[in-house]
Amino acid sequence: MTTREFIHHADQHPIVLAAALVAPPVVAWAAGRLHHRGPAGAGLGKYLYAVLVYLVCVPGMFAGVLTAYTLFFSRENLLDVSLLVYFLPIVSMIVTLVLIRKSVSFDEVPGFDRLSGLMVMVGCSFAIALAIQTTNIWIFFGGSIERLFLLAAGIFALLKWGAYMLFRRRDEPKTERPRFPEG
Numbered sequence: 001m002t003t004r005e006f007i008h009h010a011d012q013h014p015i016v017l018a019a020a021l022v023a024p025p026v027v028a029w030a031a032g033r034l035h036h037r038g039p040a041g042a043g044l045g046k047y048l049y050a051v052l053v054y055l056v057c058v059p060g061m062f063a064g065v066l067t068a069y070t071l072f073f074s075r076e077n078l079l080d081v082s083l084l085v086y087f088l089p090i091v092s093m094i095v096t097l098v099l100i101r102k103s104v105s106f107d108e109v110p111g112f113d114r115l116s117g118l119m120v121m122v123g124c125s126f127a128i129a130l131a132i133q134t135t136n137i138w139i140f141f142g143g144s145i146e147r148l149f150l151l152a153a154g155i156f157a158l159l160k161w162g163a164y165m166l167f168r169r170r171d172e173p174k175t176e177r178p179r180f181p182e183g
């Protein structure tokens with residue numbers, strides 16, 4: 001099954017797709033009502049939040065990459081795409097993460113640091129691919145070398161942090177997320 005066939009198949013079952021993408025925010029909202037802000041505890045709460053995070057982030061990241069690919073690479077009109085396939089997973093991911101964040105810190109959700117590292121790596125990889133595609137590798141002739149070095153250094157730092165967060169062992173300490181200068 002190709003990606004195009006998968007998207008077409010998902011678009012042919014809108015009720016199932018909508019139910020699958022609306023359920024996690026509803027469960028996160030209900031869990032937030034039952035579990036008040038504070039530590040997730042050693043019980044079922046933090047694992048429920050972990051499952052919800054993965055249930056929305058994997059399709060949300062896929063839809064984000066798909067939407068960006070459609071917009072920047074294939075240059076299709078986003079008015080002609082399915083809202084359920086291209087945008088509802090992103091909205092579901094954002095709403096669910098906001099609802100979970102209101103109830104518990106992401107540091108307490110098992111595996112969230114790895115998933116955030118994966119998100120950074122996917123985003124950086126897409127940025128690299130977009131830069132290569134839009135510049136047609138003519139950056140040496142059309143852009144300044146300083147911009148190239150700054151771009152490469154920034155992307156390298158984010159990829160290094162994302163890879164560490166994604167592939168670190170359980171007994172290794174977490175590192176702080178990179179902070180951007182304020183002001």
